Amino acid sequence: MNIAFIAHDQKKDDIVQFVTAYEEVLKSHTLFSTGTTGTRIMENTSLQIHRFQSGPLGGDQQIGARIADNDMDCVIFFKDPLTAQPHEPDITALIRLCDVYSIPLATNMATAEILLRGLERGDFQWRDVVKEQKQGEKNT
Numbered sequence: 001m002n003i004a005f006i007a008h009d010q011k012k013d014d015i016v017q018f019v020t021a022y023e024e025v026l027k028s029h030t031l032f033s034t035g036t037t038g039t040r041i042m043e044n045t046s047l048q049i050h051r052f053q054s055g056p057l058g059g060d061q062q063i064g065a066r067i068a069d070n071d072m073d074c075v076i077f078f079k080d081p082l083t084a085q086p087h088e089p090d091i092t093a094l095i096r097l098c099d100v101y102s103i104p105l106a107t108n109m110a111t112a113e114i115l116l117r118g119l120e121r122g123d124f125q126w127r128d129v130v131k132e133q134k135q136g137e138k139n140t
C-alpha cells in the first residue's frame, strides 16, 4: 500500500514515536511524507520515505494530487489543533480529497493506531480492487 505521513511541528515527536512502534509493519509498504516529517522519520528509523515538499511549500497539495490520481491508499496526518497554520487551505483541501476519494485518513494517533492494525490484518485489500477497477476504466 502507499501510505503518506504528515505531522505538524508540535506533533513531529509523536509521529516519530508512532512510526518507530510500527516500523516492522510499515517496512513492507511504500511510504511518502511531507518534507520535514519524512526527514525526522528517516533520521530515527531505517525506513525509506519518498519525501514531497514541506507542507507550507506545497507538500500537502502534492499528496492531494496523488489521492486524486488514486495513487495513495492511506493518510496518517498528525494535525496540531492548537496552532494556526499558514497553509490551512492546503490542509483543508487534502482532507477534502480524502473524503472525495474515500481514502482512510487518521488525524490523530488513536485513529492512526486503529488504521495500522487494520492494515496488518489485511483490511486494506479493497483498495487493490478499486485500483484495478480504475485501471480497467482507463484502459477502455
Ligand SMILES: O=C(CO)COP(=O)(O)O
Pocket (backbone or CB within 6 Å): 006, 007, 008, 009, 033, 034, 035, 036, 037, 038, 053, 054, 055, 056, 059, 060, 091
Ligand atoms: O505542515 C505540514 C502539513 O500541513 C507538515 O509539513 P512538514 O512535514 O514539511 O513539516
